[in-house]
Amino acid sequence: MLESKSFREPIENKVKEGMCLFGICLGMQLLFESGTEGGKTPTPGLSLIEGNIEKFSQDITIPHVGWSQVKLKNNHEITRNLEDDYFYFVHSYKGNNVKADNIIGETMYGELFPSFVAHENIMGTQFHPEKQQKRVEYPKGIWEADRMQLELIPAIDLIDGKCVRLTEGELNQKKTYSNKPYEIAKYFEEQGASRLHLVDLDGAFKGQMTNIKTIERIVQAIDTPVQVGGGIRNFEKITSLLDLGVDRIILGTKAYKDPEFLQTVLEKYQNQVVVGVDVKADKVATEGWVQVSETSTYDYIRTLVDKGVKRIILTDVSRDGKLEGLNLQLLKELLSFNINIIMSGGVGSLDDLIDLMDLQSENLEGVILGKALYENRFELKTALQEVK
Numbered sequence: 001m002l003e004s005k006s007f008r009e010p011i012e013n014k015v016k017e018g019m020c021l022f023g024i025c026l027g028m029q030l031l032f033e034s035g036t037e038g039g040k041t042p043t044p045g046l047s048l049i050e051g052n053i054e055k056f057s058q059d060i061t062i063p064h065v066g067w068s069q070v071k072l073k074n075n076h077e078i079t080r081n082l083e084d085d086y087f088y089f090v091h092s093y094k095g096n097n098v099k100a101d102n103i104i105g106e107t108m109y110g111e112l113f114p115s116f117v118a119h120e121n122i123m124g125t126q127f128h129p130e131k132q133q134k135r136v137e138y139p140k141g142i143w144e145a146d147r148m149q150l151e152l153i154p155a156i157d158l159i160d161g162k163c164v165r166l167t168e169g170e171l172n173q174k175k176t177y178s179n180k181p182y183e184i185a186k187y188f189e190e191q192g193a194s195r196l197h198l199v200d201l202d203g204a205f206k207g208q209m210t211n212i213k214t215i216e217r218i219v220q221a222i223d224t225p226v227q228v229g230g231g232i233r234n235f236e237k238i239t240s241l242l243d244l245g246v247d248r249i250i251l252g253t254k255a256y257k258d259p260e261f262l263q264t265v266l267e268k269y270q271n272q273v274v275v276g277v278d279v280k281a282d283k284v285a286t287e288g289w290v291q292v293s294e295t296s297t298y299d300y301i302r303t304l305v306d307k308g309v310k311r312i313i314l315t316d317v318s319r320d321g322k323l324e325g326l327n328l329q330l331l332k333e334l335l336s337f338n339i340n341i342i343m344s345g346g347v348g349s350l351d352d353l354i355d356l357m358d359l360q361s362e363n364l365e366g367v368i369l370g371k372a373l374y375e376n377r378f379e380l381k382t383a384l385q386e387v388k
Contacts, residue, residue: 028124051098060110062092066336070105086332087127151366154188155197158211167321169289182221191380203231219245252276253286315344323348344368
């Protein structure tokens with residue numbers, strides 16, 4: 001390409017004149033002396049930075065896709081406002097035999113590789129810095145034409161037929177907002193909700209749903225699709241809820257403790273099943289968040305992907321109801337999985353929604369809104385405008 005498009009000479013001339021050259025992903029790879037991405041025979045690069053490009057080991061999954069940590073190694077003017085952070089990668093080839101002085105940052109993916117390089121007025125990143133919008137002052141509106149779609153899903157949690165909110169899943173930190181949850185559902189629909197998230201908290205704690213009549217009344221009162229979870233432990237209950245008009249079923253404890261049951265449900269209702277992944281200190285929590293397993297979040301989600309689960313709701317229990325922001329670090333670590341994620345737990349302001357939008361991940365499907373709406377931190381219609 002460098003030769004066929006006659007790019008080499010003008011690039012080399014501009015670099016000699018002192019112009020800064022910044023290569024991103026394949027652009028970074030072109031800065032090196034040679035690479036094998038076009039085939040087994042090395043193809044000459046620009047030779048502006050010493051080293052070559054080679055494919056990752058066959059022992060790891062490629063391409064490397066998702067958010068991975070970049071650890072800064074050498075000081076450079078361009079990194080003066082940066083710190084070790086997660087950035088978005090999508091590549092199958094990496095830098096090799098790169099001089100240590102030219103490595104600004106490194107990333108671990110099966111092996112340590114240079115993900116940020118620089119030499120004089122030449123710089124390159126294997127990751128995509130344009131995904132990390134908060135780090136750079138881009139012109140206003142530059143991303144508007146290509147922004148991701150993020151579904152905002154208001155939550156209605158039910159105890160004794162009432163609309164409540166808990167903090168960190170603790171019953172002794174319960175606050176009741178309405179004795180008529182169906183009116184809350186109508187209000188959210190009027191505000192523009194595309195979906196509602198209903199949880200039978202009695203069912204989650206007791207293992208058996210007790211708010212079926214309330215759920216049925218909500219479904220009958222609105223036209224907006226509804227997803228329901230909390231205490232769903234058998235196939236008959238799934239069928240009856242779908243017959244009521246529920247759009248999606250959320251399985252939490254049962255999905256974790258009975259993988260065979262989950263597999264059976266997926267065979268019949270794959271597109272209507274959402275698995276709730278509740279997390280405490282990076283371990284899977286069940287039974288209304290009361291029991292904490294020894295299974296790591298990463299390992300559990302990998303199992304769900306292997307089973308064919310298409311969608312999960314990821315909740316950091318320690319942040320739920322506290323209005324202190326989402327666990328973005330946890331989310332970034334999991335976005336590389338081939339599964340749609342609805343984030344939950346901690347939204348307290350419109351800025352939290354903007355932070356999610358900034359991730360620009362196709363796997364981030366939506367976010368559940370709870371106490372922030374009930375405590376009037378913002379209105380749903382305002383938030384919907386913000387994420388358009």
